[in-house]
Amino acid sequence: MQSSNNHWEEFYKEDSAPNNPSPFAGWAGDRINPTSRIIDIGAGNGRDSKYFSTMGHQVLAVDKYSEPKGKFFHHKGEIFDMSDIKCDVVYSRFFIHAVSELVEEDLLSYALRNSHHLFIEARSDKNEEGFEYQYGEHYRRLINFEKLLEEMWLRGFHIREAHESRGMAKYKDEDPVVIRIWATSPPYKK
Ligand SMILES: C[S@@+](CC[C@H](N)C(=O)[O-])C[C@H]1O[C@@H](n2cnc3c(N)ncnc32)[C@H](O)[C@@H]1O
Numbered sequence: 001m002q003s004s005n006n007h008w009e010e011f012y013k014e015d016s017a018p019n020n021p022s023p024f025a026g027w028a029g030d031r032i033n034p035t036s037r038i039i040d041i042g043a044g045n046g047r048d049s050k051y052f053s054t055m056g057h058q059v060l061a062v063d064k065y066s067e068p069k070g071k072f073f074h075h076k077g078e079i080f081d082m083s084d085i086k087c088d089v090v091y092s093r094f095f096i097h098a099v100s101e102l103v104e105e106d107l108l109s110y111a112l113r114n115s116h117h118l119f120i121e122a123r124s125d126k127n128e129e130g131f132e133y134q135y136g137e138h139y140r141r142l143i144n145f146e147k148l149l150e151e152m153w154l155r156g157f158h159i160r161e162a163h164e165s166r167g168m169a170k171y172k173d174e175d176p177v178v179i180r181i182w183a184t185s186p187p188y189k190k
Helices: 004-014 023-029 047-054 101-114 145-155
Strands: 037-041 058-063 073-076 089-093 117-123 132-135 138-141 158-165 178-184
Touching: 023 047, 023 089, 023 117, 023 178, 037 047, 047 058, 047 089, 089 101, 101 145, 145 158, 145 178
Parallel strands: 037 058, 037 089, 058 073, 089 117
Antiparallel strands: 117 178, 132 138, 158 178
16 A cells, blocks of 8 residues: 555645635635634645635645645644644644544644634545545545544534535545534633
8 A cells, every 4th residue: 555645745746636626615615704814734735725815814724745836825744733823713624534533633632722613524434435445545534423523522612513415525426425514612712
């Protein structure tokens, strides 16, 4: 198996990833207050960062392996590099299923401490492929909706909206079951 690092570096070098904003960016964008500070974690080629910045938000795209280009800030690294940076929104699309449970925990802790809103979209384990599998040459950890919601609730998030279904992230002939969550962290945690 090719390591995930090489997979993402090669994938974004090829420049074949879609450049248009994802449907999730539109969904989250409708719920984000004007002129917010947004951290897009696992931003890939920056397709959604670009969208948010054209909507008038201030965006920091964070990605360990790719270097998105556009009119937004970019940091090549991980979420825990950002330990003291406050923002209004942490946005993470198709990120948590591409990383380990430990990185997912870093993301939740970071958002709880430093951000008011958290948006997550990820592939669900209700897909026929099962809990954990390799796709092409890279690893994916499919996400259990109920377990993630419980984990977030226990950590203190308010779940504002949560959905799990097909039809939300269609791409070419693929229509996977995906999870969408909009959560806020309470001000008393700060
Ligand atoms: C499936 S892509 C999603 C890209 C983009 N959000 C989108 O929806 O098009 C996952 C991204 O996570 C990045 N990534 C993987 N592990 C990471 C980590 N530990 N910290 C930051 N970024 C990471 C990869 O480089 C890749 O760009």
